[in-house]
Amino acid sequence: MKRFKHILCVLEADASSELAWERAVALADSNQAALTVATVIPRLPSFTGLSHAGSDPVDLQSALRQQHEARLASLTAHHQRGASIPHTVLTGTSFLEIIREVLRGSHDLVIKCPESPAWLDRFFAGDDMQLLRQCPCPIWFVKPDIAGPYKRILAAVDVAQFHPPEQLERHRQLNVQVLEMAASLALAESAELHVVHAWEAMTELAQNLAVSASIPKDRLASGIEQERLQHRQQLDRLLHDIGAQNPAAQEALRYLAPRTHLVKGAPRQEVPLLARQLEVDCLVMGTVARTGIRGFFMGNTAETILEQIDCSVLAIKPEGFATPITAND
Secondary structure (H helix, E strand, O other): OOOOOEEEEEEOOOHHHHHHHHHHHHHHHHHOOEEEEEEEEOOOOOOOOOHHHOOOHHHHHHHHHHHHHHHHHHHHHOOOOOOOOOEEEEEOOHHHHHHHHHHHHOOOEEEEOOOOOOOOOOOOOHHHHHHHHHOOOOEEEOOOOOOOOOOEEEEEOOOOOOOOHHHHHHHHHHHHHHHHHHHHHHHHHOOEEEEEEEEOOHHHHHHHHOOOOOOOHHHHHHHHHHHHHHHHHHHHHHHHHHHHHOHHHHHHHHHHOOEEEEEEOOHHHHHHHHHHHHOOOEEEEEOOOOOOOOOOOOHHHHHHHHOOOOOEEEEEOOOOOOOOOOOOO
């Protein structure tokens, strides 16, 4: 199963993000992982309008940094893990500085609360969406008002076979990553694990596009049922193959007995709907990068799903993703 080695927990200025800190400590302990805590402060302009009062802008920047360093030092001191927990105050644009810290520290997971306090108005504000698009490692956005262990975790996979042949293996690997991380999280949280694959019937699409000739109803129903069976077989095969290739994963999946959901319809509609129906605490999903292009493009489906959900999110990056940002930009 997936085990993290270098976790970065990012705290916002207010106290709401301390729940992300609690989950980061618990996950680091269960994974025996290194943990670093960071916060990002803005870079103050050289002219602040306070020079007449005798305040030096450089001193103000230093004072702001010292204030946040003291907060992080106090927070980490309350969680003794046998060694000091390193912390850092970053200065600049939030998503850029977080990604640079990820690169410098070779972190394999970022944990933070969303920056937008109005969760339902917009899950991800500008910096968080940029972080999702460009960060080279998985990101766990923790909903700030869900305390205690998670009860239900939903893993969204895509086992459709109509992708271009050169992308099928990439999608399979991403599905494996999603399931392994969702299973690891479910074990750590003692939560139910649900797996969803939303599929659209190509037979219906063909029917809708056929202007001059229509498909008989019985033939249409038969074609849709055949497609449903194919998607079911692919979903079952994915779960079987993970267990066959990884004994630890096989044992975990046997213990968790995940409940699978094969839903007909557009993923951008059906995944958020199922998440609400199940009242899941965390959605684990992959995001798709365009092969051969440096940088990350989540695509309309992933972004539409993320803007509709009302739970925590663990977003998984595909293998081989390269961020356009460098550590020393």
